[in-house]
Amino acid sequence: MVLVEGISDRCALEAVARRHGRNLGQEGVAIVPIGGAQAIDRHLEWFGPRGLDLQMAGICDVGEESEYRRGLERAGLGSGLTRREMEELGFYVCVADLEDELIRALGAAAVERVVGAQGDLGALRTLQKQAAWRGRPVDQQLRRFMGSGGRRKTRYASLLVDALELDRIPRPLDLVLAGI
Numbered sequence: 366m367v368l369v370e371g372i373s374d375r376c377a378l379e380a381v382a383r384r385h386g387r388n389l390g391q392e393g394v395a396i397v398p399i400g401g402a403q404a405i406d407r408h409l410e411w412f413g414p415r416g417l418d419l420q421m422a423g424i425c426d427v428g429e430e431s432e433y434r435r436g437l438e439r440a441g442l443g444s445g446l447t448r449r450e451m452e453e454l455g456f457y458v459c460v461a462d463l464e465d466e467l468i469r470a471l472g473a474a475a476v477e478r479v480v481g482a483q484g485d486l487g488a489l490r491t492l493q494k495q496a497a498w499r500g501r502p503v504d505q506q507l508r509r510f511m512g513s514g515g516r517r518k519t520r521y522a523s524l525l526v527d528a529l530e531l532d533r534i535p536r537p538l539d540l541v542l543a544g545i
Contacts (some may be wrong), residue, residue, distance in 0.1 A: 369396060369398050369423060371518075372519050385542065406435075406439055413440070433456055455545070465508055466536075471533070477503075479521070479524050489536050
């Protein structure tokens with residue numbers, strides 16, 4: 366069981382698995398969006414050592430690392446866990462978040478090409494013209510763009526993974542799948 370914060374994380378992991386020729390469903394692996402890091406305790410209680418005792422893994426954003434750490438500790442999986450120890454348990458941290466990882470791995474120009482291919486370049490340019498975003502680095506504008514507008518984050522998660530070379534898959538995505 367791979368616990369992720371949201372649906373976009375699941376879409377990205379499924380895309381990475383597919384790119385590696387893996388069918389996680391056939392392998393008996395479930396990727397479960399938990400609805401935000403604050404739900405990690407409940408899911409670890411259900412599926413962890415005090416519940417169904419399933420093999421567990423996960424990813425989270427750096428801003429949610431402490432929530433995941435406390436959840437792992439409360440589930441009896443360690444105390445005073447470092448990031449390295451979390452990784453040994455199969456839980457990896459995206460810096461700063463999944464979108465940031467994908468944008469850095471692909472590069473801003475390539476992300477803009479993906480956005481253009483989806484017919485969303487006009488919407489991106491509109492955001493870039495807004496006073497709050499004008500003059501900011503393109504990678505920040507792209508992160509904001511991915512996080513706005515309905516289900517854009519979910520839709521672009523797999524599109525950006527599909528645009529990556531396999532040796533450029535972000536570390537947290539690559540390692541969580543390698544461990545399951």
